[in-house]
Amino acid sequence: MTSSEYPVVLTVDGANAGNEEVVDANVTVVNTMYQELLNSEEIAPNALRSYFVDFYLAQSLGGGFAQYVFTAPEREELDTYIREGFEGMGAAAHLELFDRTVEAFDSLSEEEEEIYLDGESDGDADGELPEAVQAMEDLDAEFESLLETEDIIALNAAWLRAQEGLLILNEDELTAHIAKRVAQIPDLEERRAEAEEEALENAPEFEVIIRELCDIAGYELQKITMGDPNYEHNGETVLAWHFSTDHGDFVMIEEDAEAFMLNPVTKEIVAAVEFEELDEDLVDA
Numbered sequence: 001m002t003s004s005e006y007p008v009v010l011t012v013d014g015a016n017a018g019n020e021e022v023v024d025a026n027v028t029v030v031n032t033m034y035q036e037l038l039n040s041e042e043i044a045p046n047a048l049r050s051y052f053v054d055f056y057l058a059q060s061l062g063g064g065f066a067q068y069v070f071t072a073p074e075r076e077e078l079d080t081y082i083r084e085g086f087e088g089m090g091a092a093a094h095l096e097l098f099d100r101t102v103e104a105f106d107s108l109s110e111e112e113e114e115i116y117l118d119g120e121s122d123g124d125a126d127g128e129l130p131e132a133v134q135a136m137e138d139l140d141a142e143f144e145s146l147l148e149t150e151d152i153i154a155l156n157a158a159w160l161r162a163q164e165g166l167l168i169l170n171e172d173e174l175t176a177h178i179a180k181r182v183a184q185i186p187d188l189e190e191r192r193a194e195a196e197e198e199a200l201e202n203a204p205e206f207e208v209i210i211r212e213l214c215d216i217a218g219y220e221l222q223k224i225t226m227g228d229p230n231y232e233h234n235g236e237t238v239l240a241w242h243f244s245t246d247h248g249d250f251v252m253i254e255e256d257a258e259a260f261m262l263n264p265v266t267k268e269i270v271a272a273v274e275f276e277e278l279d280e281d282l283v284d285a
Helices: 019-035 045-071 075-089 092-106 110-118 131-146 152-161 171-183 188-202 205-217 275-284
Strands: 009-011 167-169 221-233 236-245 248-255 258-262 269-274
Touching: 009 019, 009 171, 019 045, 019 152, 019 171, 045 075, 045 092, 045 110, 045 131, 045 152, 075 092, 075 152, 092 131, 110 131, 167 171, 205 221, 205 236, 205 248, 205 258, 205 269, 221 248, 269 275
Parallel strands: 009 167
Antiparallel strands: 221 236, 236 248, 248 258, 258 269
16 A cells, blocks of 8 residues: 555544644644554655644744754655645645745855854844844744634644545544554564664663663563652662563662662662663663
């Protein structure tokens, strides 16, 4: 099945609610599909166009085009989705303004871009911004004004409701639908391994330590439940992290150059790791 053959999917509650809820329902479904490791080629193109139009709206309202630039990981790809989304839902004025804004931003010099993205408003000695930066500020203001006459959320919602082959599913049906799609991924195990590696790279230090301790103990980490800054250990108050595994609940504490996995009842050390060993493992990974 090609990406163009995948249907747009909405939840029953979302589809039967107001415009904002309809758009949010699509966002939730797309987020869930991404989390379950479907990629953009395995999600309905119009679902992605609606999704990124809403992303652009949220960022622009939060901090203008500058915030969109800061938060867009692959702007060229997202720009295309947004243009196609505006065109599909009939937001002609927003499409025209988006094109002008992109052209103006891409024409900024490095210095002008830095001033605009930093949000500096002092300008020169006379308090004036460079002309090109002021033009970007004016375009941001024009965007907010345009929302009063061309409502992106309303147009987006109407477009989603009118999608050919639209699927409206309850929560159980949605779970089953996504699971069926995921089961068709040919390189699923490879994607899972890559996702786990990426998650570990971005994980906070205490989570990395807990995962390493669980690996040493041969236990499967299920959930990190809480940090306890008042945990009593060897007569001292220390920071401890509580977590659950397939073998029960444990705590992790750090002491000098080591970290320990303790049974919270018996205080028995189940596993230990030196930070030097942990660093070596991360480098090898």
